[in-house]
Amino acid sequence: MYPLERQTKGRLTEVEQSRVIEMAWEDRTPFEAIETLYGLPEKEVIKLMRQNLKHKTFKNWRARVSGRKTKHKILRPAGVERGYCPSQYKPKSANK
Numbered sequence: 001m002y003p004l005e006r007q008t009k010g011r012l013t014e015v016e017q018s019r020v021i022e023m024a025w026e027d028r029t030p031f032e033a034i035e036t037l038y039g040l041p042e043k044e045v046i047k048l049m050r051q052n053l054k055h056k057t058f059k060n061w062r063a064r065v066s067g068r069k070t071k072h073k074i075l076r077p078a079g080v081e082r083g084y085c086p087s088q089y090k091p092k093s094a095n096k
Helices: 014-025 031-038 042-052 055-065
Strands: none
Touching: 014 031, 014 042, 014 055, 031 042, 042 055
8 A cells, every 4th residue: 555655754655646737637536544544634735736637727625625514524424434326336237
C-alpha cells in the first residue's frame, strides 16, 4: 500500500501526492480520510493542492470544496460512513 512507501519522514512520494490530490478532488472523500491515510491535515492538503495545481484550477477547487458537507466528516448527516454512493459500483452485465 502507498502509505508504506514513504521516502522520508514527513514527505510524500509522487504516487502518494497524486493519490492525495485525487482524493481531494473527490466530492465524497472527507479531509479526515486523507489525514488518516497520509497524515496530512486539511491545511496541509490545501497547501499541497496550491503547490501542484495551476492558479485558476486551485481557485476553482477551493470554491468547490469550501463549506461542502461531504468534505468534512463532522458536517455529514448521521449514519453516512462511506465515501461513495451504493450504486456507484454497479455489477457489470453478463450479456456483453
